[in-house]
Amino acid sequence: MHVSHLTLHDFRSYESAEVALEPGVTSFVGRNGQGKTNLVEAIDYLSRLQSHRVASDAPLVRAGADQAVVRAAVVKDGRTAVLEVEINPGRANRARINRSPLPRTRELVGLVRTVLFSPEDLALVKGDPAERRRFLDDLMVLRTPRLAGARADYDRVLRQRNSLLRTGRSGGRGGQEGVLATLAVWDEHLARTGAEILAERLALTDALRPYVGKAYETVARGASRDDAEIAYRPSFDLAGATTQAEIEKAIHAELARRQRDELDRGVSLVGPHRDELLLTIGTGSPAPEEPDRRSHLPVKGYASHGESWSFALALRLASYDLLRADGDDPILILDDVFAELDTDRRDQLAALVAGAEQVLVTAAVGADVPEALRGTRYRVAGGEVDRDDA
Numbered sequence: 001m002h003v004s005h006l007t008l009h010d011f012r013s014y015e016s017a018e019v020a021l022e023p024g025v026t027s028f029v030g031r032n033g034q035g036k037t038n039l040v041e042a043i044d045y046l047s048r049l050q051s052h053r054v055a056s057d058a059p060l061v062r063a064g065a066d067q068a069v070v071r072a073a074v075v076k077d078g079r080t081a082v083l084e085v086e087i088n089p090g091r092a093n094r095a096r097i098n099r100s101p102l103p104r105t106r107e108l109v110g111l112v113r114t115v116l117f118s119p120e121d122l123a124l125v126k127g128d129p130a131e132r133r134r135f136l137d138d139l140m141v142l143r144t145p146r147l148a149g150a151r152a153d154y155d156r157v158l159r160q161r162n163s164l165l166r167t168g169r170s171g172g173r174g175g176q177e178g179v180l181a182t183l184a185v186w187d188e189h190l191a192r193t194g195a196e197i198l199a200e201r202l203a204l205t206d207a208l209r210p211y212v213g214k215a216y217e218t219v220a221r222g223a224s225r226d227d228a229e230i231a232y233r234p235s236f237d238l239a240g241a242t243t244q245a246e247i248e249k250a251i252h253a254e255l256a257r258r259q260r261d262e263l264d265r266g267v268s269l270v271g272p273h274r275d276e277l278l279l280t281i282g283t284g285s286p287a288p289e290e291p292d293r294r295s296h297l298p299v300k301g302y303a304s305h306g307e308s309w310s311f312a313l314a315l316r317l318a319s320y321d322l323l324r325a326d327g328d329d330p331i332l333i334l335d336d337v338f339a340e341l342d343t344d345r346r347d348q349l350a351a352l353v354a355g356a357e358q359v360l361v362t363a364a365v366g367a368d369v370p371e372a373l374r375g376t377r378y379r380v381a382g383g384e385v386d387r388d389d390a
């Protein structure tokens with residue numbers, strides 16, 4: 001798929017912008033702070049309805065305006081659809097397809113699919129477990145858009161259950177004993193919605209694993225495909241549960257076991273919001289129990305800066321490969337990544353992505369972008385986006 005036209009109104013620094021795009025590689029080059037990332041962020045936002053830079057929508061609206069509009073003509077299998085989202089901070093956003101309103105904004109998710117590489121990706125590896133859970137959930141929803149509903153339901157259940165536990169702890173509603181009856185209802189919701197998310201994350205981790213090893217081997221000099229591993233670590237023992245129904249039972253059992261703790265601490269301690277995607281790399285000598293395999297250490301806390309970057313790139317490349325294996329050709333966005341990479345990694349990355357249907361690249365210095373990814377070049381300066389035919 002590719003975007004053939006992008007229109008922005010009051011999005012970030014743009015009062016208004018119209019950019020015609022083509023399949024193949026397009027690079028946006030300009031000094032810092034000129035609005036290059038804002039352009040690609042708009043396309044990525046349409047894919048997930050979430051920015052890669054900020055958690056809330058307010059910063060996406062131009063200072064002084066009260067709503068932003070992002071509109072893109074998206075071409076898939078020769079057919080064009082015009083997707084539009086109206087961003088209204090503090091009020092409901094609205095989405096349209098070919099000018100017809102959608103009943104729910106989240107129905108837009110996944111109609112345009114992007115895989116975005118950015119300097120923020122280092123947080124995938126070095127940041128809190130929440131970063132890696134978000135990575136899995138974003139990819140899960142891109143592959144199976146109906147799961148956007150499951151994810152939103154789980155977040156809502158968790159918020160309401162936490163609020164009930166807090167109320168009990170502070171003596172409201174008859175204190176801890178008083179909230180128990182209502183808690184049983186929220187336990188049901190949490191176990192049901194949590195089991196769906198957890199089962200999907202387990203399946204996704206299994207599907208992604210071989211692609212991560214392969215991608216790491218390509219981007220990290222001298223590495224083999226066994227060197228990068230991912231493993232899903234639930235926060236409690238699933239006792240062999242793998243199906244959604246079994247996981248639901250396991251969550252119920254753990255909720256019963258931890259009920260006293262939850263009431264005392266006033267917070268939900270069981271569920272996929274406490275899980276971790278463990279990333280490890282092979283390092284040093286072989287493990288004594290497995291002579292063919294190097295011993296593994298967690299990336300977080302042990303890996304070098306370069307290894308951490310390679311792992312972050314491998315996670316994105318693996319996402320891209322997995323979506324392609326699903327029969328999709330997502331839009332690749334490389335936002336400001338080349339300045340962070342040495343020449344070898346730049347060239348390797350360029351070679352891997354050059355064949356995508358559409359690649360959008362941003363860079364402050366044109367010379368940082370490998371020649372294979374020069375493509376059609378735009379200069380971005382002071383909010384003006386002009387084709388550079390030089």
Ligand SMILES: Nc1ncnc2c1ncn2[C@@H]1O[C@H](COP(=O)(O)OP(=O)(O)OP(=O)(O)O)[C@@H](O)[C@H]1O
Pocket residue numbers: 011012013014030031032033034035036037038039058059060061062063336362363364380
């Ligand atoms: N909501 C907003 N309203 C007005 N201006 C904004 C808003 N959000 C961001 N900006 C401005 O947009 C500019 C940043 O644009 P962007 O992140 O696209 O820069 P860039 O060209 O990618 O720069 P760099 O090369 O440093 O990454 C900044 O000058 C910032 O002040």
